[in-house]
Amino acid sequence: MDSTSLIEWLRPDWFFDLAVVSDEYNRGRYLAGLWMTIQLSVISIVLSLIVGAVGAAAQGAQSRTLRALVGFFVAFFRNTPPLVQLYFFYFAIGTVLQITGDNGRPVPLVSNFGWAIISLSLFAGALNVEIFRAGIEAVPKSTVEAAEALGYKRLQIYKDIVLPLAVRISLPALGTNLVNLVKTTTLAYAIAVPELLYVAAQIWSEDLNVQEMMNVLLLSYVAIVGVLVWVLHHWEKKLRIPGYGR
Amino acid sequence: MQFSVKQPAPVKGHLPVLLPMRSTGEAMPLTDKVFNLWTAALLFLACAAALVTPALAQQDGEGQRTILDILIEWTPTIGSGFAFNVLISVCSMAVGTVLGVGLGILQVSPLRIVRQISWVITQFFRNSPWLVLLFYCILLIPFQIELFGTEVPFPGWIKAVLGLSLPVMAYMSEYVRGAIMSIPVGQWESAESLGFNRAQTMREIILPQTVKRILPSWMNLYAVLTMATPLVSIVGVNDVMALTRAALSAEGRVDLLIPMYLYILCWFFIYCYPISALTRRLERKFSVQL
Amino acid sequence: MAWTSDQPIISLKDVHKSFGNTEVLRGITMEVQKGEVVCIIGPSGSGKSTLIRCINALNDIQSGSITVEGQEVSDPKLDKLELRKKVGMVFQQYNLFPHKTALQNVMMAPVKVLKQDRKDVEERARALLRKVRLEGKEDSYPGELSGGQQQRVAIARSLAMNPDVMLFDEVTAALDPETVKEVLQTIKTLASEGMTCILVTHEMGFAREIADCIYFTDRGVIVESGPPATFFDEAKDPRTREFLSQIL
Numbered sequence: 001m002d003s004t005s006l007i008e009w010l011r012p013d014w015f016f017d018l019a020v021v022s023d024e025y026n027r028g029r030y031l032a033g034l035w036m037t038i039q040l041s042v043i044s045i046v047l048s049l050i051v052g053a054v055g056a057a058a059q060g061a062q063s064r065t066l067r068a069l070v071g072f073f074v075a076f077f078r079n080t081p082p083l084v085q086l087y088f089f090y091f092a093i094g095t096v097l098q099i100t101g102d103n104g105r106p107v108p109l110v111s112n113f114g115w116a117i118i119s120l121s122l123f124a125g126a127l128n129v130e131i132f133r134a135g136i137e138a139v140p141k142s143t144v145e146a147a148e149a150l151g152y153k154r155l156q157i158y159k160d161i162v163l164p165l166a167v168r169i170s171l172p173a174l175g176t177n178l179v180n181l182v183k184t185t186t187l188a189y190a191i192a193v194p195e196l197l198y199v200a201a202q203i204w205s206e207d208l209n210v211q212e213m214m215n216v217l218l219l220s221y222v223a224i225v226g227v228l229v230w231v232l233h234h235w236e237k238k239l240r241i242p243g244y245g246r
Numbered sequence: 247m248q249f250s251v252k253q254p255a256p257v258k259g260h261l262p263v264l265l266p267m268r269s270t271g272e273a274m275p276l277t278d279k280v281f282n283l284w285t286a287a288l289l290f291l292a293c294a295a296a297l298v299t300p301a302l303a304q305q306d307g308e309g310q311r312t313i314l315d316i317l318i319e320w321t322p323t324i325g326s327g328f329a330f331n332v333l334i335s336v337c338s339m340a341v342g343t344v345l346g347v348g349l350g351i352l353q354v355s356p357l358r359i360v361r362q363i364s365w366v367i368t369q370f371f372r373n374s375p376w377l378v379l380l381f382y383c384i385l386l387i388p389f390q391i392e393l394f395g396t397e398v399p400f401p402g403w404i405k406a407v408l409g410l411s412l413p414v415m416a417y418m419s420e421y422v423r424g425a426i427m428s429i430p431v432g433q434w435e436s437a438e439s440l441g442f443n444r445a446q447t448m449r450e451i452i453l454p455q456t457v458k459r460i461l462p463s464w465m466n467l468y469a470v471l472t473m474a475t476p477l478v479s480i481v482g483v484n485d486v487m488a489l490t491r492a493a494l495s496a497e498g499r500v501d502l503l504i505p506m507y508l509y510i511l512c513w514f515f516i517y518c519y520p521i522s523a524l525t526r527r528l529e530r531k532f533s534v535q536l
Numbered sequence: 537m538a539w540t541s542d543q544p545i546i547s548l549k550d551v552h553k554s555f556g557n558t559e560v561l562r563g564i565t566m567e568v569q570k571g572e573v574v575c576i577i578g579p580s581g582s583g584k585s586t587l588i589r590c591i592n593a594l595n596d597i598q599s600g601s602i603t604v605e606g607q608e609v610s611d612p613k614l615d616k617l618e619l620r621k622k623v624g625m626v627f628q629q630y631n632l633f634p635h636k637t638a639l640q641n642v643m644m645a646p647v648k649v650l651k652q653d654r655k656d657v658e659e660r661a662r663a664l665l666r667k668v669r670l671e672g673k674e675d676s677y678p679g680e681l682s683g684g685q686q687q688r689v690a691i692a693r694s695l696a697m698n699p700d701v702m703l704f705d706e707v708t709a710a711l712d713p714e715t716v717k718e719v720l721q722t723i724k725t726l727a728s729e730g731m732t733c734i735l736v737t738h739e740m741g742f743a744r745e746i747a748d749c750i751y752f753t754d755r756g757v758i759v760e761s762g763p764p765a766t767f768f769d770e771a772k773d774p775r776t777r778e779f780l781s782q783i784l
Contacts, residue, residue, distance in 0.1 A: 079518040080511045081473040084487065088511060092503040183375040190480050197378060210385045218374055218382070225373040435594060436631035440645035440697060441620035450648060454635050
C-alpha cells in the first residue's frame with residue numbers, strides 16, 4: 001500500500017456494504033461461525049458459574065488447606081494472561097494428553113473446541129469465585145444466624161438463604177464478567193476454532209474486503225453482547241426484592 | 247479450630263444458670279486432619295516433581311541438554327520479549343488514559359448531543375472484543391501516513407498499541423464518568439456560586455477529587471491490559487508469546503512444552519500479582535474514607 | 537438605568553418557580569435595601585431555600601423578575617460572573633473543597649476567577665480567616681476541621697469575593713448546638729459592619745436579635761413580614777401565629 005493521504009484514508013464509503021448479507025456462501029459460513037461463538041459463550045458461561053459457585057463455597061470452608069488451594073487457583077487464573085492459559089492447555093497439556101487412535105497414530109484426547117471451553121470456563125470461573133465470595137460475604141451475618149437458630153444445617157443455609165441473596169448482590173459484577181467472557185471467546189481464533197472471528201478472517205482473506213467484514217464483525221459482537229446485557233438486565237429486574245439493597 | 251473450656255470446680259450453693267458454659271468446640275474437619283501445611287507442601291512438591299522431573303531427568307544422549315538448561319538459555323530472549331510486552335502495555339495505557347479521561351468528561355457534558363455521541367463511542371469500544379479491535383487497527387491503519395508533507399511510518403507494534411488503547415479508553419471513560427457523578431452536587435454549586443465557569447470547576451475542583459476514586463480501578467485496568475498484550479502475537483507482533491513459540495519450534499522437544507509455558511505464565515504472574523495485591527489494598531484504604 | 541444605593545439592592549416581583557409539575561414559589565414579591573438584614577422563616581417545603589437559590593441564579597424561574605443591583609437575574613443572557621461577584625452564598629453543607637486547605641479554599645476564587653494578584657489575595661485571605669476567628673487553621677484541610685469551623689471557612693471564602701450581598705441558606709442546620717453559636721457570632725459581626733444579609737434560618741432567637749425585617753413563607757407565598765418586634769409579638773395572619781406557636 002502506498003503512503004495514503006490522511007483525508008483519503010478516512011473516507012466513509014465502506015460503511016454501507018455488509019458483505020455477508022449479500023453473498024449466500026459467505027452468509028452460511030458466517031452463521032456457522034456465529035453459532036460456534038454462541039456455543040462457546042453459553043457452555044463456558046454455564047461451566048464458569050458452576051466453577052464459581054463451588055469455589056466460593058470452598059472458600060468459606062473450615063479447612064484451611066481447601067481455602068489455600070482455591071486461593072491459589074484464583075490467583076493463578078487472575079494474574080496470568082488468558083491467551084497463554086489457552087496455549088498452555090492446548091499446546092502443552094493437549095500435546096501430552098494423546099491417546100492412540102484407530103489407525104495407530106496419536107490423536108488428541110480433547111479437541112481444540114474442548115480445550116477452549118476448559119480454558120475459558122476455568123478463567124471466568126476463577127473470577128466468578130471472587131465475585132460470588134464478595135456476594136456471600138455481603139449477606140448479613142444476622143440473617144445466617146437467624147437461620148441457624150431455626151435449625152438449618154450449613155449446606156441448607158447455603159442453598160436456600162445465602163446463595164439466593166448472594167446472587168442478587170453479585171449480579172452487576174457477574175454480568176460484567178459474563179460479557180467479558182463472550183468477548184474472550186475470540187481467543188479461540190488462536191487455536192483454530194471456527195468461531196466468528198476465524199470465519200470472518202477466512203472470508204476477508206479470500207474476498208479481500210477487510211473493511212466491510214470488520215464492520216460486520218464489530219456490529220455482530222455488539223449485538224451479541226447487547227442481547228446478553230439485555231437478558232442480564234431483565235433477570236436482575238425479575239430478581240429484585242422490594243426494599244432490599246438499592 | 248478446636249477449643250474447649252476447662253470445667254471449673256463446682257460452685258456450691260449457686261443456681262445452675264450461673265455456671266459457665268461448657269463447650270467442646272467443633273471437631274477438626276477431615277481435610278485438615280489429613281492435610282496440614284506440611285502434607286500440602288509435600289503434595290505440591292510431588293505434583294511439581296511429576297510434571298518437571300521427566301523433563302529434568304533427561305540425561306546424556308548425545309549432549310542433550312536438560313530442560314532447566316534450555317530455560318536458562320532462553321531467558322534473556324524471553325526477558326527482552328517480556329520487556330517489549332511491558333512497553334506495549336505502558337504505551338497503550340498512556341494513550342488510552344488520555345483519550346479515556348477526555349471521553350469521560352464529554353460523557354458528562356451539559357450538551358445532550360455530546361453526551362449521547364460519547365456514550366455511544368464508549369459502549370461500542372467497551373463491548374467489542376479486544377482481539378477484533380487489534381485486527382481492525384493492524385489491518386486498516388496504513389503502514390505509513392502522509393502528515394504535513396512528511397511520511398510517518400506506522401510499524402506493527404504501534405498499530406497494536408493503538409488497537410489496545412481503544413478498550414482502555416472505553417473503560418477509563420466509564421471510570422471517569424462514574425467518579426465525576428459521585429462527587430457531591432454541592433461541590434458544583436459552591437464552585438458556581440464563587441463564579442467558576444465549567445472548565446475551571448472541572449479542572450480545579452472536580453477532577454482532582456476523582457483521581458483518588460479512580461486509582462484502584464486504573465491499576466486493575468493496567469493489570470488486565472498487561473495480560474492482554476500476548477494477543478499482539480496473533481496479529482504478527484514479535485512479543486514474548488511469538489518468541490516463545492519460535493523457541494519451542496526451534497528446540498522441537500515435546501517435553502519442553504509444559505515447562506516453557508509454565509515459565510511464561512510465571513513471568514506474567516510475578517509481574518501482575520503485586521499489582522493486584524496493591525490494588526486490593528488501595529481499594530480497602532480508599533473505601534473507608536468515601 | 538444604573539442602580540443607585542437608594543433603590544432596593546435586591547428586588548423580587550411576582551416570582552414563580554416550579555420543579556416539574558410542582559409549583560414551589562407562587563408569586564413572591566419582596567425588596568431588600570442595602571445594609572438590611574433579612575430573615576426568611578417558615579415550615580419546610582415552603583420554598584425558602586429555593587427562593588434564595590433563585591436570587592443567586594442557581595435555579596431558574598418560570599415567571600416574574602429578580603433584580604440584584606439593577607441586574608436582571610432572570611435574563612437568559614445573564615452575565616453570571618457579574619452576578620456572582622455581587623452575591624456570596626453560604627450553604628447548609630458548607631461544600632468546602634476537600635482537597636484544598638482552608639487558606640487555599642478562601643484564596644481560590646479571587647485568584648482564578650477574578651484574576652487578582654496572588655500575594656494580595658493571600659493577605660486578604662489570612663485577614664478574613666482571622667476575622668472569622670480561625671487563625672492558625674489556615675493550613676488545615678476541611679476534613680480536619682469541625683463543622684462550625686468549616687462553616688466559618690465557607691463564610692470567609694464567600695467574603696473573599698467582596699460581595700455586596702451575602703445569602704445564608706440554613707447554615708446552622710447541620711451543626712450541633714455548641715458550634716451554632718460561633719457561626720451566628722460571625723454572621724452578627726458581618727451584619728453589624730453593614731453587609732446586606734439574607735438568611736434562611738430556624739434560629740428564631742437569632743432572627744429576633746439581628747433582623748431588620750422578617751419574612752414568613754408558607755407554601756410558596758410570603759404570608760407576612762415585618763420588623764421582629766411586631767412580627768413575633770403581634771403576628772396578624774393565623775398561619776403565622778400557628779407556626780410561631782409551634783416553634784416558640
